Amino acid sequence: MIKALKSLWPNGISGQIVLLLLATVALSQLIALALVNLTDTRHNPDENLRMQARSIAAIIRLIADAPGMEERQLIVAAANRSNPDIDLSIIGAAGTPMIVPGGETAPDFLTRDLGEDIIATVDPHTGSEPRTVTVALPDEMHLRVNLPFSAPTPPLLNPRTNTLIFAAIGAIALLVWATRVLSTRLRNFAQAVAEYTPDGDHDALPETGPAELRTVAIALNRMRDRIDSLVKNRTMMLTAVGHDLRTPVTRMRLRAEFIPDEVTREAILRDLAQMTDMINAVLSLLRDPSALPPLERVDLASFLQALSDDYTDTGKAVDYRGPAHVTARIREEAFRRAVTNLIENALHHGTRCRITLAANADGPLVIDIEDNGPGIPADQREQMLQPFMRGDSSRSESHEGFGLGLAIALTTARNHNGTLTLEDSQMGGLRARLTLPR
Structure with a gap:
């Protein structure tokens, strides 16, 4: 399986960049889709709120249609047992007017399902969730019920904007990562080339990565081997010449001793001494570091x-x-x-x-x-x-x-x-x- 996946990986830098771009787009779209779904289920409670309002409105309609107080009490008890969060209760008998001071009109998503004959107001003293709603039935009986969810707030960004933003973020992040990976390889490659010296001991350049880098690494490794071979051959040749020159220089020095003219003899010996010093200096310079x-x-x-x-x-x-x-x-x-x-x-x-x-x-x-x-x-x-x-x-x-x-x-x-x-x-x-x- 791993070998099959490796075979699909392009060898060239251009192919790898294209593949990384496609992966960037695909990943960014997946991230955006997931965030849109989270926005719909967590940050936008409109659907849950609507269902809860419908359930409460249906219970209130049942109470309003019930013929007597006993039936209404049974409906209230059953509603509280099935959903304790709403805390439904009867707070005023029929025919008894009850006004909530400073009450606010209930949200539209609740009043739409209640109908025009049922009036709902929100208690101003309950500013946080759950909101307490007072409901006046057509016969002026009053109910009190908790609305567990507040009214939906409009999302900060719509799904399309979210998709574009996170697609751009994902693309930029993956492109930065891909660029760093490729630039790191090139930087390490350039550093290895810059630090190379013929008289040093260096490891071979890694022949890995895209096809272009592998080709250059192979070529430079071969070139470095040729340079090392040339330098070693030059050193061996000059060293051999230097050693071989010592023998005739020694013979010339011995023969110079038999020259009767003292001035000529001293000049020749001085030149031979200079040649010996030069040979020793060259041999010292060309000494093989490995030796x-x-x-x-x-x-x-x-x-x-x-x-x-x-x-x-x-x-x-x-x-x-x-x-x-x-x-x-x-x-x-x-x-x-x-x-x-x-x-x-x-x-x-x-x-x-x-x-x-x-x-x-x-x-x-x-x-x-x-x-x-x-x-x-x-x-x-x-x-x-x-x-x-x-x-x-x-x-x-x-x-x-x-x-x-x-x-x-x-x-x-x-x-x-x-x-x-x-x-x-x-x-x-x-x-x-x-x-x-x-």
Whole structure:
């Protein structure tokens, strides 16, 4: 049964919207019909009131037609037994005039059935239900009877208006619900696409919902698989090339040692050292995240303090500011290379470097590495995080390096589920801010 119902559900978004509209109209009509019925039976007592008035009028006519007092008393007793709510009683003998001070004329729905020869007035002292009615028979005998229902009040809205109003309410409610369902799927879909990165570990997009969304999800899943495959193949190729280059570089270094010209030998060795450094930097940048060692809990404050002391011992102006002990889960070697790159970058473009660690109990760990150099213009900072970007001459007169330091630090931060941003420093230069989750 469930499979049969599922087979009737349209695959496309347009079909689902049409079906939801039809369901909206049908449901709103059912709600309106039910409310009209409730209005007729509960909020409009005209039919019950008419039947009750007819019953009371028939009893009064029987009493008026009875030949004697004894028969009339029997009719009154029988009427009270069958319907105690009316509380019928004889209050005045025949031929005795009785006037109800300030009495109001009984409602039309009662006087119509009584006839013109019987006069009915409503006691003004009974303002709430049931209303007390005094009836004067043709022979001037007076009766008192309770009318359990008040006169009908006109309904606030007629059935047609009720139908239109509740149909509109039902349609709007169901359309809002349907729109939220479809928009939620699209929003989740867009968020999954926006958060995708080739170096991240993401679940496949759900291939469910309307046919259009399923088609796009399948296409994007395949495209993401192709992108992952291309990135992995590129990484494997460049890594292999980098490893293979080490062997000829080593042979060239050994052969250079036998060059008799000292100037030429030193120049060649210097170039070979630069090539080795470039190979190591590229291999560090292209390291596969899945091959990284597991995270270890390290005293981050002591780690940063030790790095600062190492530079201070060599005469570099590097100081650490922050707590004495803060633990964090990091990959120590990779994180050491990233922070070292940032410190070297600060000292290369400035004369002083300051490392600041901020550790809030309910927030991430924040590491600021600042310098007093010329800084980087705000519109170039995002670009400077890309590989092989070394900036322009305004940053430094020297063009040493390969432009991989910031890129390696950014990759390391992402591999730790953190971020790296470049900002203005209070020291006048650049501030590289690393954030790490606890």
